[in-house]
Amino acid sequence: MNKPSFRNWQSVQEEVLRRIHARVWKPGELIPNEADLALEFGCARTTVNRALQSLAESGLLDRRRKAGTRVAAQPVAKATLDITVIRIEIEDRGQKYGYQRIERHEAVPPLAISGSMKTHATRPLLHVRALHMADDTPYAFEDRWINPEVARDGFSESYETVSANEWLLKYVPYTHGEIAFSATSASPEEAKILCCQKNSALFAIDRLTWDGTLAVTKVRLLFAPGHQIRTIL
């Protein structure tokens, strides 16, 4: 009846997880400090630290210097979504990817766009609209504004055969971005493009990416009815 020894930080993490799930350590409770756990587990403190840090990052533990480590009182589940190029998303599911550019022109954007991109209200941006297809049925409608000041190379691209979605991700650097998910009703035009009934409930992703203080591009992706994004907890 000797305790099993824990050889790597993953196994330490598993044991800690087990104790949390089994309510040995209850939400809000203080758990032993790293040094003690290291002794108990028969490993170096560094190893325990790695395990606990990883759990803290995923929201299950709350750690503070001097205050110690507690099981999170409000277990925050972090769902991580992989946002990838649409072509890959489709091909990964074994479907045929199709792409069709609908429109590409320079224009002064609506105030809502120039406002959130923090460009001058009168400055023309590149506007690209396109349809992504999976097995020849509409998959997602992409409506994008590109700041030519930042995405210089992207400005000369025609986006006739390669989507802006793919081109920009690959060739234009950015430092950070925002993303939002929502539901919206299909306008008559959107319904026509996606071949669905108007007022259908559509899943929408809005993304805005920045390079420093300059907006690179703002895009709205509208997915055909029934689209889901799933992930594990």
Add this chain to the structure above:
Amino acid sequence: MNKPSFRNWQSVQEEVLRRIHARVWKPGELIPNEADLALEFGCARTTVNRALQSLAESGLLDRRRKAGTRVAAQPVAKATLDITVIRIEIEDRGQKYGYQRIERHEAVPPLAISGSMKTHATRPLLHVRALHMADDTPYAFEDRWINPEVARDGFSESYETVSANEWLLKYVPYTHGEIAFSATSASPEEAKILCCQKNSALFAIDRLTWDGTLAVTKVRLLFAPGHQIRTIL
């Protein structure tokens, strides 16, 4: 013009990030190995390792033993969403939280439910429906099935004043789960509960949690029109 030395893994990470964004290291390209980088940065290999591992975890690097470390060819953006108790979500925004139980009874669930929860088709489950409110306006409609076999304590709870959302998260252990986001049209009943027009586009979250091989609970959350979830990249 001596090179700045990098004191902690975060600063190493920043420098690596800078080089990726500045296209010093281009997508798909091999970057120097850990030992070389440690020399260049004037720190221990362990420190470089920590920085690169963290970047690999967030999808920007692709690391393989012997093959070395490459900048991801398809930059996969990982959006992490914090899924928390709805009450906290609302209170964090400075709004008043309200809760109202609509219904609670035992019933044999539809086949779609028992199927995904892998319970016997004839086995009754606990069915709880409730409304979450923010500043007295409907915020989210919760429709939940609870497996009494697993959530024994949860079975006796009335959920009249504390939502199942909150109660289960706090008191019932689970090992893993699945979550899905989608858009759906409001049925007449849903529209009435959420005080919106029928066929409004609603944002939906479906969650299924497991304790080992047994389903704990399956829930659908329907949010009032206009709801968004946002995060940074």
Add this chain to the structure above:
DNA sequence: CAGTGGTCTAGACCACAGG
């Protein structure tokens, strides 16, 4: 086989914040 990342260890110092 050999080069790369993955991890462990022991000891050390530091930064922070609770009492």
Add this chain to the structure above:
DNA sequence: CTGTGGTCTAGACCACTGG
């Protein structure tokens, strides 16, 4: 002030996998 987590270091061995 002091206990706690955060991190660094140097060296070591291991696990994987490309050539």
